[in-house]
Amino acid sequence: MRDAGAERLGMDAATPTDPVVPIASAARRNDARHVLHPWSSHGALRPVVVAGADGAHFWDEDGRRWLDFSSQLVNTNVGHQHPKLIAAIKAQADKLCTVAPYHANEATSEAARLIAELAPGDLNRVFFTNGGAEAIENAIRMARLHTGRHKILAAYRSYHGATAGAIAATGDPRRWASEPGPPGIVRFWGPYPYRSAFHATDAAQECERALAHLADTIMAEGAQNVAAILLETVVGANGILVPPDGYLQGVRALCDAHGIAMIADEVMAGFGRCGEWFAVDRWNVVPDLITFAKGVNSGYVPLGGVIMSDAIAADFATRAYPGGLTYSGHPLACAAAVACIGIYKEEGLIDRARALGEDIVGPALQAMQARHPSVGDVRGLGLFWAIELVRDRDTHEPLVPFNASGGADAAMAEFAAACKRRGLWPFVAGNRLHIVPPLIVGEQDLREGLAIVDEALDIADRHSVG
Incomplete structure (x- = not known):
């Protein structure tokens, strides 16, 4: 994407070593010479x-x-630099900066308790990751292990992250450069009344036809092969598409009918962004897995995770979950989450x-x-x-x-x-x-x-x- 801000600052499209490019500080100079920014060509970007x-x-x-x-x-x-959040990070740094994830610690266990308390239904156990993409990777893995199936249904208008499995599940053009990706991803069209793929004339009709399309997709792929339906509760980067009333309930019903896990990607929509703790709460829907990141601690320290139902958690009561991350449940990140959840509550x-x-x-x-x-x-x-x-x-x-x-x-x-x-x-x-x-x-x-x-x-x- 072009950086309109760079144009406004009067910078041209010369290479970073071109002497006509104004480099006013060490930060700008070092960035131009050494940093590759996400989704950008460093020769053109002037951040x-x-x-x-x-x-x-x-x-x-x-x-x-x-x-x-x-x-x-x-x-x-x-917001930026919230004093209570900064204080919590400083206090945790004084106490315990890092620890291996096979240990328990106060910050991580308290963050997990608070998140599970906020989650709907029987989603009572949390697997922590470093961000949203890793949360998606692990949610897909959990769904496959739980069902013994391999196919994941994911929407075209979606973004789930840039790691291998998450970008494969992504529906928008950002996945193209990474294809072919891991097998098993099947696309479907979600509801979008303004640009209806179903020629619907109103939101109710869009809901009905989108659910019929999803049901047909499950039939054509073989329900016995489908591990999960993965969707953003409210589609984020692809348009802030609010599902019509009844759609998420219909997805839940299809999942229940066929033994399919429902994964709600709440990385962007969760933690108050939609005026609910989790966007699914607006429609009283309880998925099997919720992925989160971003708003859990407002990005002050990288953190994400998967909240899972009791049924899925039970799979790993007597057998090991085959996945992990060095920084899973990082104390600084989890202390920030505890403080951030407190801020949400205290400030309403x-x-x-x-x-x-x-x-x-x-x-x-x-x-x-x-x-x-x-x-x-x-x-x-x-x-x-x-x-x-x-x-x-x-x-x-x-x-x-x-x-x-x-x-x-x-x-x-x-x-x-x-x-x-x-x-x-x-x-x-x-x-x-x-x-x-x-x-x-x-x-x-x-x-x-x-x-x-x-x-x-x-x-x-x-x-x-x-």
């Missing part, structure tokens, strides 16, 4: 050098300041996220949709929203083509740059702007950020035919 952050804002080494409407990668749910952030979405974000985006011909659709819940930008409202033609690159995404790059110039850091994906600020964002900051988006949409309107 912002972040010097500090606080609450819902961060700034660069030149003092430029942005309201963080991306929560970085939708993980800093309690789960309910607050739900209220901000219902009272401020949703109405503001609907007003923008009415004003701007480039806004084709708005959707979301909690502090997890998307604005889908189009060239033509009647045809739903996206503002930039699917998987656009190499200049084809110029309209979105121009829009993102306009947000940054005005002091807002956006989360742009494809033809969409995602509204995903920290859950602690002040109401005034939230309204000001939405006003910046509203103003920047004038630029997107220039590329729209109405």
